[in-house]
Amino acid sequence: MWERHEIEAVTVLAEELHVGATAARLGVTPGRISQTIKKLERRIGAPLFLRTTRSVTITDIGAQLATELQRAVRITDAAVREATASARGVTGTLRVGYSTPWSHELLLTAVEEFQRARPDILVELHAVHLHDLFGPITSGVLDLQLSDLPVVEPDLSVGPVIFSIPRTLIVPTRHRLAQRESVSLEELAYEPLVAIDGPLPDYWMAQHFPRQTPSGKPIPRGPAVAYWPDVLTYVAAGKGVSFGSERTPLFYARPDISFVPLVDAPPIDHALVWRTESKTPAQQIFIDTVHRHAQLA
Numbered sequence: 309m310w311e312r313h314e315i316e317a318v319t320v321l322a323e324e325l326h327v328g329a330t331a332a333r334l335g336v337t338p339g340r341i342s343q344t345i346k347k348l349e350r351r352i353g354a355p356l357f358l359r360t361t362r363s364v365t366i367t368d369i370g371a372q373l374a375t376e377l378q379r380a381v382r383i384t385d386a387a388v389r390e391a392t393a394s395a396r397g398v399t400g401t402l403r404v405g406y407s408t409p410w411s412h413e414l415l416l417t418a419v420e421e422f423q424r425a426r427p428d429i430l431v432e433l434h435a436v437h438l439h440d441l442f443g444p445i446t447s448g449v450l451d452l453q454l455s456d457l458p459v460v461e462p463d464l465s466v467g468p469v470i471f472s473i474p475r476t477l478i479v480p481t482r483h484r485l486a487q488r489e490s491v492s493l494e495e496l497a498y499e500p501l502v503a504i505d506g507p508l509p510d511y512w513m514a515q516h517f518p519r520q521t522p523s524g525k526p527i528p529r530g531p532a533v534a535y536w537p538d539v540l541t542y543v544a545a546g547k548g549v550s551f552g553s554e555r556t557p558l559f560y561a562r563p564d565i566s567f568v569p570l571v572d573a574p575p576i577d578h579a580l581v582w583r584t585e586s587k588t589p590a591q592q593i594f595i596d597t598v599h600r601h602a603q604l605a
């Protein structure tokens with residue numbers, strides 16, 4: 309079992325790469341830091357840091373160890389905070405993000421039930437813009453997020469699918485496809501696609517704004533915008549077509565655009581997402597509440 313001061317010596321030295329600065333941060337002498345590191349290296353059987361009179365560098369083994377220790381410290385600290393808060397009867401704030409108005413509606417109903425059961429936890433709902441879909445959850449600004457799948461991020465965990473919505477093609481009202489009962493993805497080989505622009509993973513863009521049809525024909529690129537309302541504006545202006553869902557017209561109906569069902573596009577799945585290292589009992593209670601309301605919807 310490692311002592312707290314041993315863990316701190318490794319993690320802080322990995323950040324500072326300076327024995328004196330590490331000692332100052334931890335309130336001990338530089339000699340104490342050096343002795344601790346030497347003792348740990350003997351225990352492990354390999355050098356963690358390479359030290360000279362002028363510099364400190366971290367070895368591959370040291371970097372791996374420091375990363376795992378930092379993750380363990382965060383998990384431990386979060387567990388202690390949660391236990392302390394529960395003992396006091398106050399567990400703070402649960403910040404939940406959403407990217408669509410239909411997700412917002414579901415969360416609102418879930419929040420009502422959750423707050424009745426846990427009045428000690430304040431739930432805040434925050435809109436997440438598509439151009440930075442995973443930024444708030446990965447940075448810790450949010451605790452949970454009801455997100456459009458897929459989500460394949462190393463530091464995020466994904467719950468079961470809560471609901472799936474069939475997809476539609478958004479076109480100008482005078483477009484050649486506007487009066488069709490349905491359309492195929494193959495017909496997009498001739499249509500510029502208006503898409504979201506931002507630091508989104510390639511796998512997510514490929515699912516929501518594909519670059520080719522199922523048969524491999526390229527889909528022309530149209531304007532790329534940062535915000536969803538701009539997508540509709542460009543489509544209405546005849547600059548291209550874009551993708552929506554069956555529920556999009558319930559919230560974004562306009563006289564200058566039409567929504568046509570897509571017969572061969574996969575549905576848009578939605579699930580709750582959280583940082584793997586920081587899930588709490590309060591989050592699990594809220595996740596269960598959302599799933600219960602989704603089944604009733």
